[in-house]
Amino acid sequence: MRKVHQRCFLTVILNILFFVQVFAQNSIVLRGQVVDDQTNAPIPFATLEVLGTSVGTVANEEGFFRFSVDQQIGDSLGIHSVGYQYKFIEIPPAYDNDKLMIHLSAQTKMLSEVVVGDMKITPRRILQKSARNIRKNYPTKPYVLNGYYRDYLKRKKGGYICFLESAVDMIDPGFQKTQNKIKLNLEQLRLSDSYLKNYHEFVKADQHDTTKVLLHGVLPSLKGNEFASMLFHDPLRNHFESVPFIGSFEDLWESSYHFELDYYTYIGEDEVYVISIQPNPKLNYWHVDVEGQLFIRVKDYAVMKINYNYFVTKKLERKKWYELNLEYTDQGGKLYLKYLSYMNYFKIFNGRETAEISQYREFFVNSVVPGKPDLTQMKGELVDLSKPMFEQKVPDIPNYWDDYNYLLLGQPLME
Known part of the structure; x- marks a missing residue:
């Protein structure tokens, strides 16, 4: 028993x-x-x-x-x-x-299916109202974006090289302050085995020449940090400045672009104008082309998404030199960054060959934390924005990436 x-x-x-x-x-x-x-x-x-x-x-x-x-x-x-x-x-x-x-x-509505009450609606009027409503639609008080950042190079021949990824907290004082007030907290960082070798071979020689890396676009001095450089490409966060290729969003509506109101669609439950961006045909830039779209919410003219592509034609070959993708999402009545990514193409002679390189920098937000953070309670290390990301020091946490939300590459380097 x-x-x-x-x-x-x-x-x-x-x-x-x-x-x-x-x-x-x-x-x-x-x-x-x-x-x-x-x-x-x-x-x-x-x-x-x-x-x-x-x-x-x-x-x-x-x-x-x-x-x-x-x-x-x-x-x-x-x-x-x-x-x-x-x-x-x-x-x-x-x-x-x-x-x-x-x-x-x-879920799309063509223009012919929508009854427009104000027949004076034009793309430029929509953009003008969007610019005026920036401070109303986006956060002017501090907040934190917890997210995943990566940068890498992709050769025309040879696949992905020079891969870096990190878990970061971006501490933003709000849209009323300039980008140089943003702080970055680094939780984890890892590099592909060949990162430093490829960085010195394909990037470092050009890092101080802003015209070489972006070709037709010029960056200001951003202390040499890749994340800060990437953020400067956001025309909404930096609406009062001229960002590479696109220019200033505050006067985009009166710029040299040609705009068309293509159709209406939805982001969630919100009805959205879809406006295409094209070069002004009167300017006759035969060797340069632009394609893009802006997605602007009907109810308050908030820009929710931008796609922008810049092409150059040389010897009858049309090549994409620059691409920007970004999207904002609504939380509590304000729009916060959801993702930001850009690509730029360049050629570089490394002593052995002339390599064609596409450089990518991308930030994907996992969560938004409104309110001013207590920096003493945050995990990780404050990033020194005077140095590149690969020079930042952070203690390695075993198995950190096992449960972390990061994006996959077509040819994964870290898995």
């Missing part, structure tokens, strides 16, 4: 330990791809977020995502992208998430 009781007692203890272990290990990693339900084409930069929380991530340019969540029973995932309907799914259990295929349905 005593053995029976001992056996029962042992069984109870094991069951308790099992349930404790199950509930303690409720962090799971979701992987998959977001695609169009009609064409199965990947949907780039789709948003994935746990409903009722500030936890979220962004798919990469091919629609792929890797998303770590602390799962609770009944938790739902919301998925959306510009021009598509919201979709909600229950977060699957850990054993059922090898590869999620998430299909989104298009």
Whole structure:
């Protein structure tokens, strides 16, 4: 009898330990791809977020995502992208998430289907109102963006090289202050094995010549830090300055571009104007071309997304020299950065060859924390913005990246 009781007692203890272990290990990693339900084409930069929380991530340019969540029973995932309907799914259990295929349905209204009350609506009038409403629509008080930053080079021949990624907290005093008031806190940093070698071979020789790296675009002196350089490309955050290629957003509406109001679409439940950007045909820049779109919310003229591409034609070859992608998302009535990425193309002779290089710098926001932070309570190390990212020092935390929300490359270097 005593053995029976001992056996029962042992069984109870094991069951308790099992349930404790199950509930303690409720962090799971979701992987998959977001695609169009009609064409199965990947949907780039789709948003994935746990409903009722500030936890979220962004798919990469091919629609792929890797998303770590602390799962609770009944938790739902919301998925959306510009021009598509919201979709909600229950977060699957850990054993059922090898590869999620998430299909989104298009949600677009052509201009002919929309009754426009004010027939004087023009692209330039919309842009003018957008510029006037910057301080109304975006945060003027301090906030923190917790996110994932990476930069890398991609050769025309030879794939990805020179890869850096980091977990950062961007501390922004608000849109009423200039960018040089922003602080950056670094939680973790890692480099590909060949980063320093390739950096010195393909980048460092040109880092002080702003015209070489951006070619037709010129950057101000930004103390040599890649993250600061990337931020300067945001024409909304730096609306009172002239950013590379695009110019100043405050007077974009009266610039030399040609604008067309193409159609209406949706970002979530918000109706959005879609305005295309083209070169002014009167200026006859035969060797230069611009393609892009601005997505502007109808109700308050807030710019929610910008895509901008700059092309140069030489010897009948049309090549993209620069690309900017950014999106803002609404939280509590103010729009905060969701992601910012840019690419610039350049050629460099390294002593052995003339290499064609595309340089990428990207920042993807995982969560927004409104309010002035207590810097003494923040994790990580304050970034010295006078130095490049690879020179920053931060203690290595084992297994830090296992549950972190970072984006995948088509040719992953760190996995």
